[in-house]
Amino acid sequence: MARKKSPAGGKKKKEEFVPRIVVFACNWCSYAGADSAGVNRIQYSPHFRVIRTMCSGRVHPGFVLRAFEMGADGVLVSGCHIGDCHYIFGNERAVENYEKMKALVRTLGLEEGRIGLEWVSAAEGPRWGQVIDEFVERVRRLGPSPVGR
Amino acid sequence: MESVIQSIRSSRAYSCLECGKCTASCPIARFNGAFSPRRVVAEAIERGGGEHLLADELLWECLTCGICELRCPTDVHFGALVRSLRAAAVERGFAGHPSHGGVLQSLMRMMTSPTLKQDRMWWVTEDLEVESRGEILYFVGCLPYFDDLFAPDLNLRSTDIARSTVQLLNAAGIKPVVDSNERCCGHDLLWTGDVENFRRLAEHNVAAIRETGATVVVTACAECAKTLRDVYPEWVGPLGFEVKHLSSLIVEHASSFRFKENTGKVTFQDPCRLSRHMGEVAAPRQAMGLVPGLELVEMLHSGVNAVCCGTSAWTNCGQTSRSIQAERLQEAGSTGAATLVTACPKCQIHFRCALSDGRADAENNMNIQDLSVLLASCL
Numbered sequence: 348m349a350r351k352k353s354p355a356g357g358k359k360k361k362e363e364f365v366p367r368i369v370v371f372a373c374n375w376c377s378y379a380g381a382d383s384a385g386v387n388r389i390q391y392s393p394h395f396r397v398i399r400t401m402c403s404g405r406v407h408p409g410f411v412l413r414a415f416e417m418g419a420d421g422v423l424v425s426g427c428h429i430g431d432c433h434y435i436f437g438n439e440r441a442v443e444n445y446e447k448m449k450a451l452v453r454t455l456g457l458e459e460g461r462i463g464l465e466w467v468s469a470a471e472g473p474r475w476g477q478v479i480d481e482f483v484e485r486v487r488r489l490g491p492s493p494v495g496r
Numbered sequence: 497m498e499s500v501i502q503s504i505r506s507s508r509a510y511s512c513l514e515c516g517k518c519t520a521s522c523p524i525a526r527f528n529g530a531f532s533p534r535r536v537v538a539e540a541i542e543r544g545g546g547e548h549l550l551a552d553e554l555l556w557e558c559l560t561c562g563i564c565e566l567r568c569p570t571d572v573h574f575g576a577l578v579r580s581l582r583a584a585a586v587e588r589g590f591a592g593h594p595s596h597g598g599v600l601q602s603l604m605r606m607m608t609s610p611t612l613k614q615d616r617m618w619w620v621t622e623d624l625e626v627e628s629r630g631e632i633l634y635f636v637g638c639l640p641y642f643d644d645l646f647a648p649d650l651n652l653r654s655t656d657i658a659r660s661t662v663q664l665l666n667a668a669g670i671k672p673v674v675d676s677n678e679r680c681c682g683h684d685l686l687w688t689g690d691v692e693n694f695r696r697l698a699e700h701n702v703a704a705i706r707e708t709g710a711t712v713v714v715t716a717c718a719e720c721a722k723t724l725r726d727v728y729p730e731w732v733g734p735l736g737f738e739v740k741h742l743s744s745l746i747v748e749h750a751s752s753f754r755f756k757e758n759t760g761k762v763t764f765q766d767p768c769r770l771s772r773h774m775g776e777v778a779a780p781r782q783a784m785g786l787v788p789g790l791e792l793v794e795m796l797h798s799g800v801n802a803v804c805c806g807t808s809a810w811t812n813c814g815q816t817s818r819s820i821q822a823e824r825l826q827e828a829g830s831t832g833a834a835t836l837v838t839a840c841p842k843c844q845i846h847f848r849c850a851l852s853d854g855r856a857d858a859e860n861n862m863n864i865q866d867l868s869v870l871l872a873s874c875l
């Protein structure tokens with residue numbers, strides 16, 4: 348993956364930083380939302396890897412830090428809108444977890460913009476594309492994560 | 497790194513008499529009949545630490561608390577044996593069960609990154625006097641991260657320990673260095689077999705401390721103290737600075753303190769690292785003795801005989817840990833003390849956690865306080 352800019356005068360045009368992004372999506376809403384984006388042929392950034400969890404509440408801060416440890420430049424957690432979680436309060440847990448994550452990421456010296464929490468329903472295919480595009484762009488502007496060796 | 501065969505030799509495992517005293521005194525074996533240090537020693541010798549032993553889940557149950565070593569008639573260093581068996585196990589792809597989704601292990605490993613610029617000084621309030629260079633350095637450890645992770649659920653601000661420590665040092669006329677470039681000491685990586693990342697942290701910290709010009713490093717964490725003082729020299733050679741637990745430093749500067757009266761009744765949890773590993777039993781008691789009126793009542797098991805807080809290195813916390821904690825809290829409660837004082841931030845977290853899950857009844861639902869916080873409250 349391109350992490351460095353190519354030397355000036357290289358034959359290729361200046362290589363752009365392509366962030367590595369992990370997206371945790373809950374099975375019932377956000378993952379289905381991603382499917383719906385595909386079915387609707389929404390054009391959006393391909394620069395993310397999605398990991399399906401049963402619920403956004405399953406995403407422990409440990410998962411997010413593990414992704415950073417393994418070289419992610421940004422991590423997004425996505426679940427059902429508040430009130431719609433299929434396990435009733437799972438996404439409220441996700442909010443609590445997100446607060447801890449924010450604190451940890453800040454103390455580690457990473458930018459807060461490298462993590463995100465979003466709600467995307469199964470019907471919101473276009474919104475999924477938009478959320479991903481915005482997040483990828485935000486992380487691209489932040490540049491590579493300082494955690495890499 | 498030592499091979500398993502070498503560590504069987506250096507830990508004196510071969511001298512085992514199979515007397516079983518280790519298993520009889522082990523807090524894990526007390527609640528989990530499947531675990532037996534005696535059997536681990538016997539199998540290590542018999543099979544030279546082969547796959548069978550390294551793949552055994554029970555290898556991760558040991559608290560490395562050191563009680564068994566204390567009881568062993570032939571001086572087998574079980575902790576050292578477990579440490580190297582775990583390192584060999586990790587090399588072959590085995591691992592224990594990290595608590596809290598592995599978040600602490602990830603933090604520790606991320607801190608090995610040389611390009612990281614942590615924002616870890618936010619606990620330094622305006623009333624505290626700290627420096628960036630000087631003689632005496634306060635090694636904070638992971639306290640800021642513990643706040644981020646545990647403050648919401650346990651209603652516990654671990655950085656109070658850091659603020660109290662600086663207040664105490666300031667009261668003794670010391671303006672300690674607090675280094676924003678500090679990393680986790682690596683204790684928990686070492687004891688869970690991730691020796692490569694431990695080495696990185698050790699090298700980083702020693703270089704960072706040297707850069708501040710400090711000749712004395714003081715820490716309020718028993719595990720940081722043990723790791724910096726006793727383990728770092730084995731890995732990176734002579735340090736060029738002295739390492740002390742806060743309690744020893746307070747005792748040395750006893751004449752500079754004028755503590756206010758406190759007529760409370762407290763009991764003390766000796767952290768394994770401070771008591772059995774480092775032999776520091778007297779200093780925390782002498783430090784509390786400086787507070788006029790404070791009454792210390794000892795638990796049945798205290799000093800080098802103290803029982804571990806039930807979890808170690810953020811690994812394999814479960815039913816056995818809870819049973820150990822519940823029993824220990826009961827022991828503390830039965831002294832009649834209102835406060836259980838600890839000298840290790842993690843003992844405090846684990847005990848608070850045990851109290852928070854509703855298993856504690858009124859009689860052992862006691863206040864848990866770090867030594868530094870107790871002392872600073874009497875300044």
Ligand code: SF4
Binds near residue numbers: 559563565574
């Ligand atoms: S170190 Fe502690 S937990 Fe481990 S075997 Fe010995 S007594 Fe048991």
Ligand code: SF4
Binds near residue numbers: 515517537569571
């Ligand atoms: S106490 Fe020592 S001699 Fe006895 S079984 Fe345990 S390791 Fe062997």
Ligand code: SF4
Binds near residue numbers: 595596811845
């Ligand atoms: S006892 Fe300690 S390791 Fe176990 S769950 Fe509680 S805080 Fe985590």
Ligand code: FES
Binds near residue numbers: 373375426431437438
């Ligand atoms: S199932 Fe979607 S957030 Fe819980």
